[in-house]
Amino acid sequence: MDYSEYEGKTVLVTGGAGCVGSNLTRKLSELAEKVIILDNLSSAYEWNIPTMDNIQFVEGDILNDEELKRVFKEQPDMVFHLAAHFANQNSVDNPEKDLMVNGIGILKVLQYAQLVGVERFVYSSSGCGVYGLESQMPFKEHDISINLHTPYQVTKLLGELYTNYFHNLYNLPIVNARFFNVFGPGEVPGKYRNVIPNFFYWSMNNQPLPITGNGNETRDWTFVEDIVNGLLSMGVVEEAVGEAINLGSGIDHKVGDMAEIVNKLTGNKAGIKYTERRNWDAKTCLLSSINKAKDILNYKPKTSFEDGLHQTHNWFTNNWNNIQQSAEF
Numbered sequence: 168m169d170y171s172e173y174e175g176k177t178v179l180v181t182g183g184a185g186c187v188g189s190n191l192t193r194k195l196s197e198l199a200e201k202v203i204i205l206d207n208l209s210s211a212y213e214w215n216i217p218t219m220d221n222i223q224f225v226e227g228d229i230l231n232d233e234e235l236k237r238v239f240k241e242q243p244d245m246v247f248h249l250a251a252h253f254a255n256q257n258s259v260d261n262p263e264k265d266l267m268v269n270g271i272g273i274l275k276v277l278q279y280a281q282l283v284g285v286e287r288f289v290y291s292s293s294g295c296g297v298y299g300l301e302s303q304m305p306f307k308e309h310d311i312s313i314n315l316h317t318p319y320q321v322t323k324l325l326g327e328l329y330t331n332y333f334h335n336l337y338n339l340p341i342v343n344a345r346f347f348n349v350f351g352p353g354e355v356p357g358k359y360r361n362v363i364p365n366f367f368y369w370s371m372n373n374q375p376l377p378i379t380g381n382g383n384e385t386r387d388w389t390f391v392e393d394i395v396n397g398l399l400s401m402g403v404v405e406e407a408v409g410e411a412i413n414l415g416s417g418i419d420h421k422v423g424d425m426a427e428i429v430n431k432l433t434g435n436k437a438g439i440k441y442t443e444r445r446n447w448d449a450k451t452c453l454l455s456s457i458n459k460a461k462d463i464l465n466y467k468p469k470t471s472f473e474d475g476l477h478q479t480h481n482w483f484t485n486n487w488n489n490i491q492q493s494a495e496f
Contacts, residue, residue, distance in 0.1 A: 168396070168465060172403040173198035176286075179243035180204050181229055181276060182250030184211035186354035187291065187346070190391045191247060191398055193217040198399075205229065205238050210253060210360075212493050215353060215486075229272040239279040245287045245402050246280050248273060251323075254293075257359035258319035259447055269322030270329075277333045287340050287408075289401045290330045294345035294387075294413050294455050296320035297327065305456040308345070308411045316447045327411060340408045342401040347415030347455045351391030351475055352482030357495045363388070363476070366426060367483045368494055370435040380444045382423025385452045387415045390475035393468040400464040407463050415455030416468045428473065432480045 176199045183192045183204030188211070195202045196219040204216060207228040216224055223241075227234030229250045252258065252268035273290070280288050296319060299312025315321050326343075333339040350361060356368035366376050378384075397414040401407050426439050460466035470478075483490060 168400050170198050170399055170403060175200050176244040177201045177203065177241055178245045178247065179238055179241070180247045180249060182206055182211075182248070184208060184213070184216045184224070185249060186351065186391055187349055187394055187398075188249045189215050189217060189353045190351070191249070191395050192222055193219070194395055194399065196222050201241070203238050203241055203243065205234065206250065210357070212355060212489070214489050214493075215355065229276055230267060232275070235275060235279050239283050242283055243285060245289070246276065246285050247289045247291075247398060247402070248276055249291045250276075251291065252319070253359060254361075255317040255319045255447060256445065258317050258322070262318040265318045265322055269319070270325050273326045273329055277329055277339070281333055281337050281339050285339070287342070287402050288330065288333075289342045289344055289398060290326055292327050292343045292345045292411065293320065293323040294347040294415060295450070295453055296323040297345060300449060304452065305417070305454040306413065307456045308413060308459055316449050334409050342407045342409075343411040344398060344401055345411060345413045345455075346394060347387040347389050347413065347453065349391055349394050350388050351479055353391065355490055355493050362422070363425065363429070363479065366429045367433065367480060368490065370429050370433040370437075371483060371487070373435055373437050375437040375440040376426045376430065377440050377442050378422055378426060379442050379448060380422070380451065381441065382421060382426070382439070384422045385419040385454065386422065387417070387419050387453050387455050388425070388472055388475070389414065389416045389468065390470035390472075390478075393470055397460060397464060397466050400466060404464055410459075410463065412460050412463060413455040413457055414460060414466070415457050416472070417455055417457040418472065419452065419454040420472055425476070428476055429480075432476060
């Protein structure tokens with residue numbers, strides 16, 4: 168993919184200190200003239216932010232108009248909206264905050280993006296969220312659901328409705344990226360984080376890995392570098408405008424198998440323990456169709472699941488002191 172269209176551009180990445188954001192901004196710094204990160208560090212850490220000369224970090228909140236004015240004063244050409252109240256359990260515990268950040272937050276960012284006339288607005292939606300129990304697997308983009316199980320799923324779909332509204336009324340060039348189970352270097356473990364970083368953290372602390380269910384549940388884990396490549400394409404491919412596109416691996420793996428690989432990589436002898444499935448966790452299997460991404464974006468996931476886990480383990484090993492100080496359970 169030719170990313171030369173980023174040359175000379177200013178790009179704003181909300182939530183740019185997180186796993187996807189930090190990896191995206193690192194790559195954008197090689198392509199664009201300037202990259203601005205807006206992040207309130209509510210679930211990310213400054214030590215994890217890339218420090219290239221053309222990256223500007225602004226600690227701020229998407230709900231704060233003064234901080235939004237500060238970053239949009241830079242007249243960004245493109246916006247990648249990754250900031251979110253993450254994720255399912257956090258939204259069940261804090262539904263009003265989830266609605267504020269994922270609802271009012273994206274509305275505010277869209278309003279500023281429309282006012283300054285951005286060339287592209289890419290929104291990080293959730294493939295794990297917008298498809299329901301009645302959706303057929305592998306999930307195809309047209310088969311979304313309004314019968315959802317967590318506030319996070321509701322507000323991620325709401326975000327797509329708002330981006331579509333701004334596209335339909337104002338011709339804002341938007342793309343909705345539906346992520347599937349992103350993992351990789353850059354995600355710090357914690358109470359409301361994803362299973363893979365948490366499993367590495369517990370395994371490296373010689374604790375048994377808790378599986379909610381029987382271990383036969385499957386997920387479409389997608390390495391963060393592949394997600395970044397998909398996002399970069401969404402920023403420049405004209406045919407993507409106005410579309411919702413899955414970014415997954417197109418391959419599913421059992422949770423139990425993943426846990427065994429993590430324990431093997433870390434040398435953890437504590438094994439696995441099984442616990443009750445969470446009452447909101449209704450989807451035992453997840454698998455994306457990535458045909459649309461292949462057709463429109465020439466999207467080709469390159470990193471195998473096993474290699475991705477190796478790279479994640481290496482990142483944990485190299486950043487272990489920071490991770491131990493930052494992880495919040």
